[in-house]
Amino acid sequence: MKLPSRVDKILLGISIIGQISTLLGCYIQNKYIIEIGHCLFGLVVLAISLVGVSKQILLINICLLLLTLFSRKYLENCMFNYD
Secondary structure, three states: OOOOOOHHHHHHHHHHHHHHHHHHHHHHHHHHHHHHHHHHHHHHHHHHHHHOOOHHHHHHHHHHHHHHHHHHHOOOOOOOOOO
């Protein structure tokens, strides 16, 4: 298995920060912090699609997009929406 490139590592780091901010926002029920996580999620998914190098990262990105589409259809909203 090939190690991810530097670009992939940076994108993964940003995505982890985004997920932590989303979970923190849900925990303290702060919509502003959740929205920061949503924005980072969208930007990272787009960036991985455009500049991702590792096939494993691209496959994970596809699975993540499918899971997001399925969960939004099933829940009729974002899974992190607490309203």
